[in-house]
Amino acid sequence: MMNQLFKLDKGLEAIGGETSATKPPRCIIEVENLSAWYGHKAVLKNISVGIGVRSITALIGPSGCGKSTFIRCINRLHEVAEGGKVAGKIMKDGQDIYAPDIDPVDIRRSIGMVFQRASVFPTMSIFSNVASGITLTRIWSRRRDLQDVVERSLRKAALWEEVKDKLDQSGASLSGGQQQRLCIARAIAIEPEIILMDEPCSALDPISTLKIEELMLEIKKDYTVVIVTHNMQQAARVSDWTGFMLLGDLIEYAPTREVFTVPKDKRTEDYITGRFG
């Protein structure tokens, strides 16, 4: 099972005795002692972690372990939810994004997000969906000026060829996989540095899933991607670093190959070998 899972891996022994790093060499995000609550329920407990620039970081763990909450803290979306509270620091380019003088709206413009269920705006056309992050932050924008951005974003999201002739149709008319790629295009259009993905494939069929995964590998050349997934194969296939979370704690964080081949923690091993509830 594990071996099958690890076809990508060329030699287990190669990393055998090495002491691995505790964080990627170049981090765009440094999280220090991050805790988060829903009301009085603690969902994240003192998490410290660094996220490597232009790479894919995967967070795995059973549902309810706090992995979604974690990425929602990165773009300050957690505090929007009822009772959502956050403590600790998240440094981006040396600046704490939770500092009092930081506007969460600015943070979210440099950190895009893609959700579990494609959150296409159903009343908008495909074009307007992609452009919405721009049009809804400006007073006035002309379609001509947006054309380039929309095309570029849709191309990057590998959707352009499929929709270029029906840009004015409703975004809701697309298939599930296309909608999800539309959401990725929408996130790309605001030219963020980081793209957070919250189980982006869990509602998709295998072919659409494959497309999204290829897309992630493609966009990591330009963007830092953080993906939450309950699908271990997916984490193994696409990510560079993997964190395993359990009940609000970050149990293990290491290069993906290490996590899946030589997990240091017994609980991680139990989880990735499927011995976990």
Place this chain on the structure above:
Amino acid sequence: MNSTGGNLRRRWMNRLMLVICGCAAAIVIGFLVLILGYTIINGVSYFNLDFITQAAKPVGETGGGMREDIFGTFILVGIASIIALPVGLMAGIFLSEVAGDKAASVIRFSADILAGVPSIIVGVFAYALLVRPMHSYSALSAGVALAIIMIPVVARTAEEAMHLVPNSQREAALALGISRWRMILGVIMPGATTGIVTGVMLAIARVAGETAPLIFTALGSAFGVQGLTEPIGALPLQIYRYALSPYSDWQKQAWAAAFLLVILVLGINIVVRLVSYRKK
């Protein structure tokens, strides 16, 4: 045996009561059929082109129509909408998107209370607030009275329509770095359009048929539509006046006006409900 006898009685009781409940529903439908039937039959027989193209004739002269009152009703509904839509929509946004639980429940409660205030009292209010200080009955005061009736309806239906927009839409918009107010206007409101339009149209239909608040604000006008600060006629007002008049010609016109008003009000209701049923 005793128990089988009891069971038989219970079964008959069951059937009897269920039939009675069915009859109750049939009675209600019966009232609707009676009222609509008489209005349509009488209205159609007295309805003619003159009725909508001619102004009223003085007492004693036959003929004439309600052109000016039809016009007046549109003007009054227009004034009411211009005032009530922004207020109602913004209050609805406050209830659904801005307010905390406590503030929302206070405003929601007052909106419901305001919606329950008898329309005649709203008319008295508009009279005391506008007619008396301005020393004149006016279209404006009647429009304000109708607006006060519309506001809570628009606010509550807008709130409910916006509640139906899934939270994921809000999060998606915020995650794009869109500020809250642009999110509300650019994503939530468009997503709630059907519900909001439904509520607004139903409020308009309701207000178009209101009579009590017009009696001492709009008053009615024998000289047609003259201006916002002058008295103005309205279809429902004219139905009331003509119905209570002793002239059979006027009574016939009241039926014709009732027919027109029913078509207008129920027409809006039917179209709006059919559209919103289909959307669901």
Place this chain on the structure above:
Amino acid sequence: MPGTPDKKSVSRPRIGDRIFSNLTLFFALLILLIIAGLLVVLNIDAWPAIQKFGISFITSISWDPVREEFGALPAVYGTLLSSLIGLVIAVPVSLGSAIFLSELSPVWVSRPVSFLIEMLAAIPSVIIGLWGLFVMVPFIRDPIEKYLGANLGFFPLFQGPPFGVGFLSAGIILAIMVIPIITAISRDVMHAVPSTQREAMLALGATHWEMITGAVLPYCRSGLVGAVILGLGRALGETMAVTMVIGNSYKLTASLFSPGATIASKVASEFSEASGDLYIGSLITLALVLFGITLLVNIIARLLVWRSVSVKGTGE
């Protein structure tokens, strides 16, 4: 182990958001302001009459614009009596219809029937009044009042000449107008009863009817009471249709056949002809009395309906 949450990370919202939310708050407060304005303005304009008559305004039965003597008792009585007649007719019909819609009929029946009942609610009051005046009142006069007078005439309620217009007609008209309201709310309240309640009763061997009376109705009792009271609130303030069929005579009488007046009909039929601060003030005081009654009734009803619907709404 992290301690309790702190609030340090709450930053001030952007200026656009602040302006916008304050703007919505302003418009929301306008609703409160209108209610407050209603109370204040009506009180100011009613003041001459309140000052002159005091509490005796409620208990006096005269209404004489020439001698400037005004009392509200006949109107208050007429309001309560016609609403009571309305409810006596409307409550059983509405509950029966609501049970039919919620418990008995399949969706393809209940949906169009609900639709039609909503249509009845949408018909403007003045049109129901027109129908009442020209179609129903003659029918009430003869045969209904004649028959009742002949057979139940020993009862004070059914004594007196059959006018047609009067309390009975007003009551029936009010019933027609509040039935859709009570029916719709009762139906929703019954819908909110969890189906486990029904199943539990049926599992005990209850018939359908016993399930309704034993499980459904007791469970949503307070909501149903709320629905009826909401209907009452509507009936008390209903104006046009009542004004057109009640006959507008200002007196206290036990006879249901007698013409009478309600607060709303009195205000509607005399306000535009009234002159003098005292006369207008008296009419506005009448309106204030009605406002007070309906406010009270509506508040009670809202609380009852909200409570019973929020039982269902916990899953949100």
